[in-house]
Structure formats: C-alpha cells, structure tokens
Amino acid sequence: MDEGSKIPDVTVTVDDAGNEAAVSLASLGTPLVVYFYPKDDTSGCTTEAKDFSALADAFDAAGVKVVGISKDTPASHAKFSAKHALTVRLASDVDGAACEAFGVWVEKAMYGKRYMGIERATFLFGADGTLAKAWRKVRVPGHADAVLAAAKAL
Template identity: 70%
Template sequence: MPMDEGMTLPPVTVTAMDGTPMRLSDRPLPAVIYFYPKDDTSGCTREAKDFSTLADAFAAAGASVVGISKDPPSSHGKFAAKHALTVTLASDEDGSACDAFGVWGEKQMYGRSYMGIERATFLFGADGRLVRAWRKVKVAGHAQAVLEAVQAL
C-alpha cells in the first residue's frame, strides 16, 4: 500500500550503520526519508552525495534525513566511508520499511523483470504527517528540490 499525503510516519524499525535499531517515528521532525536501491551504484552514490552536500542546510531548516536500502549495515559503513557521506544511512534487510512505504515492487531493466526498491523520497512535517512524496525519483537536482520543500514548510 503506498504512502499517501496526510498519513503519519510509520513506526517501523530499521538498522543504523552501527547495528543499533532506529525507529523511524522517533526521528526528529520534520524528516526526510529516502529509499534507494543499492549502495555504491552510480545513481545511489550521486543521490547520497547530494543529500550529504546539503546536510547542513537540512539541519539549519530543522530536518533530519535518512537514506534507506536493503543493504546490510556493514555495506552502508563502507559506502559512507568510501564517499565521505554525512547523511544517515539505515538498513531495511527484512523489508518492513519498504512495505510500510510501498516502495518494494517489480522493476524492469534491459527487458528483465525483477523485484527491487523504487527510488522514492518522503517528507514528513513537524506533526509527523506526510507532506510530500516523490516517486520514481530522477537523481539530478532531487536533493535540492527536497531541501526547497523543507524550507517552505
């Protein structure tokens, strides 16, 4: 079931890079939650770098940012270290967050169908309700557009 505007931030738990549980509904609000397919791939690297570059601006606007994929915490640690990422990354190995946000589904590449994470971003306001969702994200300029939406809250 997709996450629709007005819905509240689901109380799902993901795993931080250090292996500790992180309950998404306990994140500081407003919150930006973005889902990406895989660590250290070209589009995902660019997206994480873009959010990291703007991390201070998100913080100045009072927003927390979390990037989520199904990669294990150890992969996130290597990915963050390799690219000097400052954005918080979390693992959804059991798929509960992907299911709660409706981002797990059939994808196609080069005529082949497979299951995977849809690149999507969700902005939750100070009241914990979804203000805006970006689906099927194109990476170029995306982090800046999300920042502008946060600043407009």
C-alpha cells in the same frame, strides 16, 4: 502512502559510531526526510547520497533530519559512507519492512527481465509526523535541492 499519512511504525537498523542499533523511524524526530534508494555504491545512488550529504548543513539549519534507506547491510552502509565521505545518515531495511510500509518494494524491469526492487522515492514528513510531500520514481539530478526547498517551505 498518501499525503497526510503518519510516519509508518517500522524499525530500521542504523550504525552509530560502529554500534548497530534498531530504531523506529518515528523516533528519529520530525521534520524528517526519508529517501529510499536501490543499492549502495551504484552510480545513481552514490550521486544521490553525495547530493544529500552536500546539503546536510542546510537541512540542519532548516531543522530537518535526513535518512537514506536501502536493503543493504549496516556493514555495506559503513563502507559506502567511508568510501564517499558521506554525512547523510543511512539505515538498513534488510527484512524489507520499511520498503513494504512505504510501498517502494515494486516490480521493475530491465533488459526485458522482471524483478522486485526498491523504487527510488523520497518522503518529507512535517513537524507533526504527517507526510507533507512524496516524490516517486525520482530522477537524481536536482532532487536533493528540490527536497530541501520543500523542507524549508514547511
């Protein structure tokens, strides 16, 4: 996905107050931060979600919505959110359509084994729904702050 691209027309599942709902990413509003992470309740993913949650008020003040996406189920997201008191909105991409549309479903390698998984990546869409900035192969420390700075600069 290149800068200037429109938000992909894909549907994800969100949990709003205990009710699962299928929503299109474009319907979440703009400006919008979409971040992809590999798995609920793993160390890097937990830190990233906590960092975005800690900055939720600052993103709100900047008029920017934030959604984190993984292939975990809505039930897994609910448990993850409750366990860590997360305030960031999480969405499920169980069928992988959003991962494919954003190009984050990639071959990975660990301990000499190759497998398919989600590349940690973040996408910032401006008020017009076009991609303003993308971060690939994200390193978690300081990342949420960098995204917030870019969002404020829109």
